[in-house]
Amino acid sequence: MTFERKLRIIDGGTPPTADAGVGADDTAEQVCVAFASADRKHVDQHFGAAEGFVIYRVGPHRYELMEAAQFGRLDMDGNEDKLAAKIDALADCVAVYCQAVGASAIGQLKTRGIxxxxxxxxxxxxxxxxxxQQExxxxxxxxxxxAMERRAPNRADRFEAMEAEGWNE
Known part of the structure; x- marks a missing residue:
């Protein structure tokens, strides 16, 4: 199964709150999360039969819509092939909110750190x-x-990458 449509947002988001300056959210404090939604306003879908997902980047003081992915209509028939494209669409996410999710999907999502x-x-x-945001x-x-720790670059890896690029003090 593949995407029917995918929309990536280039610029958008909620403005920072009054107690936060512009750019107040450090990227280390941000996470991407997905919502199984047909109307893009409510969580109204079962994960396996979801017609679409909306993906947001969330920080302590702002959030922004990053992507909307749309799939063809599917029945909850136990066909595991339909899960791969959906899980791939959530590759950058730490969580997916849905009305329900099957055991097989739970295992596959958790294996990918979602x-x-x-x-x-x-x-x-x-x-x-x-x-x-409050959390x-x-x-x-x-x-x-x-989840945030798993997604953060490993300190040793960062220095190795700098060395590979020829970085000098």
Whole structure:
């Protein structure tokens, strides 16, 4: 299965809050998350049968829509082939919010470092984004802290990359 459509946003996002300066969110504090959504406003899809995902970059003081991916309509028929393209579309995400997710999908998502999060039907995406921002400001939960650590460049790797580029002090 492949994408039907993919939209990547070049510029956008919420403005920083009053107590944060422009550019206040350090990239180390930002995460990408996805929402299984047909209307791009609510979490209204089961992961395996999701017609689309919206992907946001979220920091403590701002969030921005990065991508919207649309798939053809699928039934929840147990066909595991449909999961690969969806999981690939979420490669940069630390989590995916959905109404439900099957055991096979959970295993494949977790293997890729993506935490599936089940929410109540018709949950507003904007509310989940604000909750995630608050969590980033107050200190991430255990799963989010681990996800951020996995996504952060390893200190040793950074120095090796600089050396490979011929970086000198």
């Amino acid at each position: 935490q599936p999060i089940k929410v109540a039907p018709e949950t507003l995406i904007s509310g989940l984004l604000r909750e995630l 980033l400001r107050e200190g991430p939960s255990a799963w989010l802290a681990r």
